[in-house]
Amino acid sequence: MTGSGAGRPRAAAEAAASPYIDTSKPHPARMYDWWLGGKDNYPVDEEMGRRLVSMDPRIPGIARANRAFMQRATRWLAASGVRQFLDIGSGIPTEPNLHQIAQGAVPDARVVYCDNDPIVLAHAEALLRSTPQGATEYIQADVREPAAILDRVRATLDLTRPVALSLIALLHFVPDQDGPYELVDRLMSALPSGSWLMLSHGTGEFTPDRAKAAGDLYRSRDLDLALRDRADVLRFFDGLDLTPPGVTVVDAWHPELGEPVPVAGEGPVPIYGGVARKA
Structure with missing residues (x-):
């Protein structure tokens, strides 16, 4: 198992062998970084990000609302006794990162x-600054490779003890033909009783015309976008015990006193979120 320093050589070695970063095609993680005001994106990401904002000016606020949900859910899970987290689709580091919330x-x-x-791998050093008592690690893999992910996490996590699986704003990039429900089931099936699923997912049910336009834009860039309604998002939690308030728009999930309302304008935040426990 690795700690604050031990994980860095592996990340450096992986970075040296990392695949080429394709700057000719936008990537969701880099667009998300641009919406959050980050610098780790390319003109192709900004161009598409701007196109999407022209369709819905609330998108940067929606991204912040999603990020705030991750932070609140992580704090809630840590307070509930969770000591291990697997964050798939982590994205480009934006402080505070999940490990900073949990280890805080x-x-x-x-x-x-x-x-x-690969650009996330290039910044993995920021994800490896663990407390001396804890550990952080980064692995380069796709959610469509659950067996490979589970094999590699065993170097850092004890899969005989509860783990919180974090899938934040990820599965709406996994189309039905890639089996998103089966992927979540395979991951959760490998985790012991007392583990948790923390998930957020974009929806188009509040503004279907905008959702269709966004889907058309993603397809024109050879990208997948599978916005799902609440009933479809609920399916990811089948067999798990949802904590109140269940699956709801992310800014309504355990809002904290004094937390700013990040989204203003028309309609609810179009991202559902929920946290559930494996019995």
Whole structure:
């Protein structure tokens, strides 16, 4: 198992062998970074990001609302006794990162990040600054490779003890033909009783015309976008015990006193979120 320093050589070695970063095609993680005001994106990401904002000016606020949900859910899970986290689709580091939230509450928390974008790997050093008591690690893999992910996380996480699986704003990029429900089931099936699923997912049911236009734009860039309604998002939690308030728009999930309302304008935040426990 790795700690704050031990994980860095592996990340450096992987970075040296990382695949070429394709700057000719937008990537969701880099667009998300641009919406959050980050610098780790390319003109192709900004161009598409701007196109999407022209369709719905709330998108940067929606991205912040999703990020805030991740932070609240992580704090809630840490307070509930969770000490291990597997964050798939981690995205480009944006402080506070999941491990900073978790280890701020429980310094011995162990966190594994996973993403398929080489630019995330290039910034993995920021994800490996663990507390001395805990551990963080980064692995380069795709959610469509659950067996490979589970095999590699065993170097850092004890899969005989509860793990919180974090899938934040990821599965709406996994189309039905890639079996998103089966992927979640395979991942959760490998985790023991007492584990958790923390998930957020974009929806088009509040603004179907905008959702269709966004889907058309993604397809024109050879990207997948599978916005799902609440009933479809609920399916990801089949067999698990949802914590109140269940699956709801992310800014309504355990809002904290004094937290700014990040989205203003027409309609609810078009992202559902929920947290559920495996019995």
